[in-house]
Amino acid sequence: xxxxxxxxxxxxxxxxxxxxxxxxxxxxxxxxxxxxxxxxxxxxxxxxxxxxxxxxxxxxxxxxxxxxxxxxxxxxxxxxxxxxxxxxxxxxxxxxxxxxxxxxxxxxxxxxxxxxxxxxxxxxxxxxxxxxxxxxxxxxxxxxxxxxxxxxxxxxxxxxxxxxxxxxxxxxxxxxxxxxxxxxxxxxxxxxxxxxxxxxxxxxxxxxxxxxxxxxxxxxxxxxxxxxxxxxxxxxxxxxxxxxxxxxxxxxxxxxxxxxxxxxxxxxxxxxxxxxxxxxxxxxxxxxxxxxxxxxxxxxxxxxxxxxxxxxxxxxxxxx
Amino acid sequence: xxxxxxxxxxxxxxxxxxxxxxxxxxxxxxxxxxxxxxxxxxxxxxxxxxxxxxxxxxxxxxxxxxxxxxxxxxxxxxxxxxxxxxxxxxxxxxxxxxxxxxxxxxxxxxxxxxxxxxxxxxxxxxxxxxxxxxxxxxxxxxxxxxxxxxxxxxxxxxxxxxxxxxxxxxxxxxxxxxxxxxxxxxxxxxxxxxxxxxxxxxxxxxxxxxxxxxxxxxxxxxxxxxxxxxxxxxxxxxxxxxxxxxxxxxxxxxxxxxxxxxxxxxxxxxxxxxxxxxxxxxxxxxxxxxxxxxxxxxxxxxxxxxxxxxxxxxxxxxxxxxxx
Numbered sequence: 001x002x003x004x005x006x007x008x009x010x011x012x013x014x015x016x017x018x019x020x021x022x023x024x025x026x027x028x029x030x031x032x033x034x035x036x037x038x039x040x041x042x043x044x045x046x047x048x049x050x051x052x053x054x055x056x057x058x059x060x061x062x063x064x065x066x067x068x069x070x071x072x073x074x075x076x077x078x079x080x081x082x083x084x085x086x087x088x089x090x091x092x093x094x095x096x097x098x099x100x101x102x103x104x105x106x107x108x109x110x111x112x113x114x115x116x117x118x119x120x121x122x123x124x125x126x127x128x129x130x131x132x133x134x135x136x137x138x139x140x141x142x143x144x145x146x147x148x149x150x151x152x153x154x155x156x157x158x159x160x161x162x163x164x165x166x167x168x169x170x171x172x173x174x175x176x177x178x179x180x181x182x183x184x185x186x187x188x189x190x191x192x193x194x195x196x197x198x199x200x201x202x203x204x205x206x207x208x209x210x211x212x213x214x215x216x217x218x219x220x221x222x223x224x225x226x227x228x229x230x231x232x233x234x235x236x237x238x239x240x241x242x243x244x245x246x247x248x249x250x251x252x253x254x255x256x257x258x259x260x261x262x263x264x265x266x267x268x269x270x271x272x273x274x275x276x277x278x279x280x281x282x283x284x285x286x287x288x289x290x291x292x293x294x295x296x297x298x299x300x301x302x303x304x305x306x307x308x309x310x311x312x313x314x315x316x317x318x319x320x
Numbered sequence: 321x322x323x324x325x326x327x328x329x330x331x332x333x334x335x336x337x338x339x340x341x342x343x344x345x346x347x348x349x350x351x352x353x354x355x356x357x358x359x360x361x362x363x364x365x366x367x368x369x370x371x372x373x374x375x376x377x378x379x380x381x382x383x384x385x386x387x388x389x390x391x392x393x394x395x396x397x398x399x400x401x402x403x404x405x406x407x408x409x410x411x412x413x414x415x416x417x418x419x420x421x422x423x424x425x426x427x428x429x430x431x432x433x434x435x436x437x438x439x440x441x442x443x444x445x446x447x448x449x450x451x452x453x454x455x456x457x458x459x460x461x462x463x464x465x466x467x468x469x470x471x472x473x474x475x476x477x478x479x480x481x482x483x484x485x486x487x488x489x490x491x492x493x494x495x496x497x498x499x500x501x502x503x504x505x506x507x508x509x510x511x512x513x514x515x516x517x518x519x520x521x522x523x524x525x526x527x528x529x530x531x532x533x534x535x536x537x538x539x540x541x542x543x544x545x546x547x548x549x550x551x552x553x554x555x556x557x558x559x560x561x562x563x564x565x566x567x568x569x570x571x572x573x574x575x576x577x578x579x580x581x582x583x584x585x586x587x588x589x590x591x592x593x594x595x596x597x598x599x600x601x602x603x604x605x606x607x608x609x610x611x612x613x614x615x616x617x618x619x620x621x622x623x624x625x626x627x628x629x630x631x632x633x634x635x636x637x638x639x640x641x642x643x644x
Contacts (some may be wrong), residue, residue: 191579220581259538
């Protein structure tokens with residue numbers, strides 16, 4: 001499998017607010033030195049708690065925001081600062097599915113125009129032919145053809161997310177970034193959308209970057225998983241290895257926190273102490289040391305590097 | 321049942337809207353013993369929260385509890401109490417913790433003042449004693465440096481800390497029943513684990529009964545003694561947690577369990593439910609789950625199944641188990 005996307009030492013700082021009520025202070029360290037690659041055809045899961053930088057990373061990759069430093073390569077080309085026609089071409093190949101389909105579909109546009117618009121924007125076909133294309137794609141995601149004349153408010157949340165997926169799929173992109181695509185749905189609808197995403201992946205040989213805070217869903221859908229904490233990568237491993245044997249203490253704690261759907265299981269639970277530190281004031285050394293149950297002096301003094309061992313990456317001085 | 325704390329019988333609650341009568345809760349019955357935990361599970365719109373609000377009688381104006389039902393608390397009929405009498409029960413005897421801790425707390429008062437208010441309303445402590453009580457409560461719910469924290473405003477606390485404050489407030493008056501409506505839904509997993517652990521520990525300590533409302537079956541499996549599965553305003557299955565997960569009876573419960581990715585077997589396709597929940601203004605005749613059911617037969621279209629005891633303590637409302 002070839003490499004589809006590679007990010008190298010991506011860092012993103014947001015400047016501190018200097019408004020009337022906000023004292024000017026330290027910038028927010030949203031992403032710190034992130035490097036990884038996505039292989040063609042794989043589903044890479046990105047997991048972590050709120051504020052760990054998952055969505056910022058997704059937006060940087062989709063070129064919706066610019067990184068402070070670092071590089072992004074798509075099919076070997078550096079796309080970190082491309083613009084104009086080249087950026088438009090990248091947009092065609094990297095598409096986004098957002099969390100909330102109530103916000104991501106324009107309420108003033110019919111479903112037909114929303115889904116056919118990409119064809120027109122990229123000059124692939126005229127409005128009439130584009131509408132036919134839209135009907136075909138809607139059919140693929142399980143929405144009937146009559147939908148093209150209707151508006152988003154006439155659909156349920158689950159159906160709207162199908163429409164958002166159809167729109168992302170319209171130009172057969174190579175990479176789809178799905179940022180919490182099922183977080184706002186009920187369990188039974190979540191399962192429908194997960195199955196749909198799996199089906200579409202096989203049909204179109206898609207590559208997914210799938211972001212979720214739900215570890216069960218990440219395991220189900222992903223080939224490999226990245227675990228993030230406070231803007232840093234803690235661990236990268238195949239989903240099978242990660243769930244069977246976490247190497248990073250944060251991954252271990254995260255996995256142990258998942259409620260088990262089996263009342264008999266007496267799982268050992270690691271209850272992390274304290275709270276996630278503020279991103280404006282990162283802890284010294286390993287960012288996880290304030291909550292780690294195995295913390296030693298070295299963790300406080302020295303920042304652990306992301307190291308490779310047996311096809312796995314982890315950033316910890318004392319791996320499990 | 322002798323030590324029955326709460327008994328709900330045939331509760332109907334409807335919202336009267338411009339679009340017609342929305343029957344949010346349609347005849348549910350259950351009971352809860354002292355010190356036990358009941359989980360109310362189901363998808364959005366199935367009537368979980370309306371059930372809780374009906375017990376507390378905190379329903380919005382356009383909602384009405386249909387006469388004929390009954391909510392017995394310690395043998396007292398809550399539906400016949402005056403506002404004055406209800407106020408003595410609400411907060412003091414029955415407390416509630418809401419999902420979104422930011423909207424449940426008042427942003428312009430310190431958390432200390434808000435918890436003290438709950439203590440002063442229901443007790444007869446002076447200000448100093450009440451403040452000490454607040455500090456003790458905050459310590460109980462695991463807030464570090466409580467004597468400093470009482471001067472904080474809600475926005476200075478994280479989501480997990482705010483939820484701890486709400487729990488402290490709910491416990492301020494030593495209630496016998498705590499209704500927790502999706503208390504961990506807005507929280508991250510590691511914080512969710514902290515809060516669930518806390519609720520469990522406090523329950524052991526103070527012997528309170530809990531109604532835990534959630535859509536997360538994992539939380540149910542870990543924290544509750546009995547489960548009521550709700551669908552479109554009715555209870556479709558009721559059992560002990562063990563029985564429900566070992567041997568789900570109702571097709572809806574089976575589908576719900578099937579639609580969660582299991583941690584071990586990832587290649588399996590998820591068992592999905594087709595379609596979506598029926599609209600509550602235009603309920604179909606017969607079984608409400610008919611449209612989406614995998615085990616339906618012709619008679620399901622005509623018969624509205626009642627909750628029957630299929631095995632000891634295990635109830636289901638489905639034609640598969642109807643007698644005769």
